[in-house]
Amino acid sequence: MTDTSTAAPAAWSRARRRAKEARDEEFTAFVEAAGTRLRRSAYLMCRDWHLAQDLTQHTLAKMYAAWDRVRTKASVEAYSRRVLMNVVFDQQSRRSGSEIVLADLPDRAGGEPAGAPELRVTLVDALARLDVRDRAVLVLRHAEDHSVETVASILGLSVSAVKMRNARALERLRTLLGDEFRQLCG
Amino acid sequence: MDGHLRDRFDEAVAGDPGLAPGALARAAMAEGGRIRRRRTGLTAAGAAVLVVAAGGLAVANLPRDAGPPPVTIAAAMLPAPASSCSVEPVEEGATDLAVFLGTAATERQRAAVEAAVHGDTRIGAVVFESRQSAHQRFVSLWADNPELVAAIDASQFPDSFRLRLVAAEQDAAVRARLAAMPGVEQIIGHRCPVDAPVGGLW
Numbered sequence: 001m002t003d004t005s006t007a008a009p010a011a012w013s014r015a016r017r018r019a020k021e022a023r024d025e026e027f028t029a030f031v032e033a034a035g036t037r038l039r040r041s042a043y044l045m046c047r048d049w050h051l052a053q054d055l056t057q058h059t060l061a062k063m064y065a066a067w068d069r070v071r072t073k074a075s076v077e078a079y080s081r082r083v084l085m086n087v088v089f090d091q092q093s094r095r096s097g098s099e100i101v102l103a104d105l106p107d108r109a110g111g112e113p114a115g116a117p118e119l120r121v122t123l124v125d126a127l128a129r130l131d132v133r134d135r136a137v138l139v140l141r142h143a144e145d146h147s148v149e150t151v152a153s154i155l156g157l158s159v160s161a162v163k164m165r166n167a168r169a170l171e172r173l174r175t176l177l178g179d180e181f182r183q184l185c186g
Numbered sequence: 187m188d189g190h191l192r193d194r195f196d197e198a199v200a201g202d203p204g205l206a207p208g209a210l211a212r213a214a215m216a217e218g219g220r221i222r223r224r225r226t227g228l229t230a231a232g233a234a235v236l237v238v239a240a241g242g243l244a245v246a247n248l249p250r251d252a253g254p255p256p257v258t259i260a261a262a263m264l265p266a267p268a269s270s271c272s273v274e275p276v277e278e279g280a281t282d283l284a285v286f287l288g289t290a291a292t293e294r295q296r297a298a299v300e301a302a303v304h305g306d307t308r309i310g311a312v313v314f315e316s317r318q319s320a321h322q323r324f325v326s327l328w329a330d331n332p333e334l335v336a337a338i339d340a341s342q343f344p345d346s347f348r349l350r351l352v353a354a355e356q357d358a359a360v361r362a363r364l365a366a367m368p369g370v371e372q373i374i375g376h377r378c379p380v381d382a383p384v385g386g387l388w
Contacts, residue, residue, distance in 0.1 A: 035207045049203050061216075061220075091274075
């Protein structure tokens with residue numbers, strides 16, 4: 001390999017710099033528009049704001065590294081969710097022991113009274129007890145309001161698989177969260 | 187129902203400590219730039235494939251003058267997943283597999299694995315990566331790090347078969363079959379879209 005960059009004419013170098021500036025500007029605009037929602041979804045997936053920030057940054061970094069290709073996609077937003085969920089799944093499989101922390105949370109059967117407020121299982125805690133892909137379905141479908149079809153394409157699942165996972169995960173949330181949630185979900 | 191549920195999700199993120207999007211964008215661009223430079227190097231080297239450190243390979247720290255970040259031979263030989271695939275290997279449900287033979291695998295064992303992967307209808311595509319080409323790519327990729335290049339020769343790289351499965355559901359069965367074959371040292375799986383390089387590794 002010869003290094004052409006040292007021999008590059010100044011004009012080429014300037015054009016390259018301008019292209020980078022334009023790319024950075026466009027990418028920054030995307031982060032400003034989508035970054036907060038992406039980070040919040042990451043939080044719902046991992047229950048930790050610091051980790052959520054790392055996962056989001058990593059997601060955005062991967063997108064930036066391929067921005068020239070990514071920017072031409074029909075939906076950069078949907079693509080960003082696909083990259084995020086892949087990053088989350090990878091992180092999850094790497095730290096698959098971490099969910100044990102939650103193992104002593106009781107499953108609350110229907111008729112049981114709710115415990116003291118500080119003992120109540122929050123939505124985020126309950127989400128953490130779901131299969132990570134079921135959790136992704138709930139977050140994309142209900143926190144982000146994507147259609148079943150969009151969720152399916154983001155996660156690379158069939159529409160029926162998304163519906164099945166959605167129903168199963170909602171049922172599990174009802175069990176974990178008890179009456180209050182049951183009323184909300186009908 | 188969905189409206190209520192949506193409200194619950196909104197409440198759940200109410201504790202958002204906040205983060206300036208500009209800071210997030212800058213951090214992502216810095217990290218993304220590093221990924222990009224690394225990948226450009228890979229492309230220039232001919233879609234280089236980094237090869238997994240096979241079994242008995244010693245992990246040696248390079249001299250400190252190699253500069254930050256410190257690079258170990260094992261890390262440098264680790265396969266880089268293709269950018270569109272899962273970052274980390276997956277244990278199940280992989281769409282793509284990289285089957286590494288041991289460095290001591292015989293030609294007969296290699297031929298048997300080759301016949302097995304070509305004859306298996308659950309495998310849609312096969313690419314063979316020889317230890318020589320794996321080594322060449324390693325040399326090109328790490329051309330700016332002569333200590334690293336000098337520390338390792340082609341015999342320390344394994345041959346590998348890169349596979350794309352017809353269906354991810356068959357991952358476990360295909361892996362089990364190939365892992366049982368003599369000469370197979372390690373199998374690494376990734377989830378990849380169809381446009382990724384076969385095997386999921388660069």
